[in-house]
Amino acid sequence: MDTTQRTDQQRSADRRRRELLEAADRVVLRDGPQASMNAIAAEAGITKPILYRHFGDKGGLYAALATRHTDALLASLRAALDAPAGRRERVESTLDTYLAAIEARPQVYRFLMHPAEGSQGGDQGFDVGKHSAPLLRRMGEELAQVIEERVDLGPGSQRLARVWGHGIVGMMHAAGDWWLGERPCSRAELVRSLADLLWGRLAAAGDRVGGPGF
Numbered sequence: 001m002d003t004t005q006r007t008d009q010q011r012s013a014d015r016r017r018r019e020l021l022e023a024a025d026r027v028v029l030r031d032g033p034q035a036s037m038n039a040i041a042a043e044a045g046i047t048k049p050i051l052y053r054h055f056g057d058k059g060g061l062y063a064a065l066a067t068r069h070t071d072a073l074l075a076s077l078r079a080a081l082d083a084p085a086g087r088r089e090r091v092e093s094t095l096d097t098y099l100a101a102i103e104a105r106p107q108v109y110r111f112l113m114h115p116a117e118g119s120q121g122g123d124q125g126f127d128v129g130k131h132s133a134p135l136l137r138r139m140g141e142e143l144a145q146v147i148e149e150r151v152d153l154g155p156g157s158q159r160l161a162r163v164w165g166h167g168i169v170g171m172m173h174a175a176g177d178w179w180l181g182e183r184p185c186s187r188a189e190l191v192r193s194l195a196d197l198l199w200g201r202l203a204a205a206g207d208r209v210g211g212p213g214f
Helices: 003-034 035-045 048-055 059-082 087-104 106-114 128-149 157-182 187-204
Strands: none
Touching: 003 035, 003 059, 003 106, 035 048, 035 059, 048 059, 059 087, 059 106, 059 128, 059 157, 087 157, 087 187, 106 128, 106 157, 106 187, 128 157, 157 187
C-alpha cells in the first residue's frame, strides 16, 4: 500500500470518527446522562460492535467526547483571557464564559460530569470517577500555564500557578454544578461573587516581565 492510499484511508477513518462523535453529541444533547451506547449506535445507523471498534469501549467514547468539548471550552476561556480589557473584566469574562457554556448545554455537562446518573438496565452508565477527574485535571493544568505565563507570583511562582489553576477550576466546577442544579441566583451575580473571592490576590500581583500580561 503506497503513502497516498494510507493517507486516503486515514482521512476516511478520521471523517467516520467525526461523524460518529457528532451522532453521539446528538444523543447526549437529547438524553443527557441517560445516553447509552445502544442509542448512540442507533443514531449513527450502525451496530454497537462497530461503535466499539472505533472507540474501544465506553471509556474510549467518553474520552473522545470529553476531549472534543474540553478543547472547545478551553479555546473560549483563552479568548476571554486574551480580550482587550482590564484584569477584573477579564476575570469576570472568563468565569462567565465557563458558566455560560454549561448553562447553554446542560445535558452535555451532566453527561460529562454526572454520567453515572444514567445507568439503564444492562447498558450501564459511564464511569464518572474514572473519566471526569482527568478532564478537570487538564483544565487545571491549562489554567496554571496561563497564570504562570502572565502573572508574577514571586518566589515559587510555578508551584503557586498550579495551586491557583487547580483551585480556580475546582471552584468554578463546584460552584457551577451547584448553581446549575439549584439556580439560587443569576449568572451575573454568581460571576461577581466568584470574582470578588479571587480578586484580592489577583489585584495585588503584577504582570510577569516579558509575558503577555494579565
